[in-house]
Amino acid sequence: MDVLNLEPGLGLPVIALLLAALVVGDFFVPMLPSATTIATLSGFLVDEPALVAGLIACAAAASWLGDVLGHRAMRGARARFARPLAASRRAARVEGRILATLERNPVRTTLIARFLPAGRTALAWAAVSAPAYRHGRMAAFAGVLWASYMVGLGLFIGWLLGPGLYSAATTITSVAAASAVLGWWFQGSSGGPGALGRTAETPAEKPAIEPKSPPPLAAKLES
Numbered sequence: 581m582d583v584l585n586l587e588p589g590l591g592l593p594v595i596a597l598l599l600a601a602l603v604v605g606d607f608f609v610p611m612l613p614s615a616t617t618i619a620t621l622s623g624f625l626v627d628e629p630a631l632v633a634g635l636i637a638c639a640a641a642a643s644w645l646g647d648v649l650g651h652r653a654m655r656g657a658r659a660r661f662a663r664p665l666a667a668s669r670r671a672a673r674v675e676g677r678i679l680a681t682l683e684r685n686p687v688r689t690t691l692i693a694r695f696l697p698a699g700r701t702a703l704a705w706a707a708v709s710a711p712a713y714r715h716g717r718m719a720a721f722a723g724v725l726w727a728s729y730m731v732g733l734g735l736f737i738g739w740l741l742g743p744g745l746y747s748a749a750t751t752i753t754s755v756a757a758a759s760a761v762l763g764w765w766f767q768g769s770s771g772g773p774g775a776l777g778r779t780a781e782t783p784a785e786k787p788a789i790e791p792k793s794p795p796p797l798a799a800k801l802e803s
Contacts, residue, residue, distance in 0.1 A: 592631075595621075596638050603642035607650040610698035614639075615730050616755045620748045622731040623738030632735065636727045643694075643723030644716075651704040651715050678706040682713050687721070694722040695729075696763055730755070 599618065606614040618639050625631045681689040682703075693699035700719075707715045734751050741747040 592634075596634070599635075599638055600642035600645075603639055604646035604649065607646035607701055607704075608653075610701055613752075615726075615759070616752045618727065619730045619734035619737075619755050620751045622734030623747045623751055624743045626735055626738045626743065632731060636724075636731050639727035639730065640720075640723040643726060644720045647700055647704060647719035647723070648716055650701065651707060651719075654704050654708050657705075675706050675709070678703060679710055682707065682710050686713055686718060690718045690722045691725060692762070694726045695759065697759060 599614075599621075602612055602617060603614045606612040618635065622632060622635055625635065678689070678693075690703065693703040700722075704715065707713050733754065737751045737754065738747050741750060
């Protein structure tokens, strides 16, 4: 904690509030670097197990709160923007794929979406049309795993390289690279779980090949 040059009595609540606001706001503004901030900060807490546990709890709770608030906001937004988006074939196709994967495997879809840029926003938008999907419960589960992974990654890099700017830069690069690779796999996989429900669009069945009628000469010979 000395690396951050903060007084425990004053600095910790301020950091917790800023982190919570960042994670909650990341739902509405996906460009906010909530994941990289949490992972980078955890690299400075290698020898502070109590602060590590608090960081995980804060990040997970803020992630759940952002998802719940965002999901409620999406209910009102759908009434206003449903028609313009319905006119977009691409938006309707993406939403159909998400709904298809939610029905087939809600746990895996929720986890993958949580690690993608704007993934939980798109998931909450589609989840409004899936009343059977327990969004609040799944958001809590995904938030805990997401927070644990980000903090664990930052701790590992901080332990390996030591706290400092080099460790922080490595952490940010690792999180960004992992997100890019996961996004590429999520969009490009044709048969895997990250296909955004590609199975919802089944290819048209080829018509059966009809037997050709015999040529006229062969028909005469047979008669």
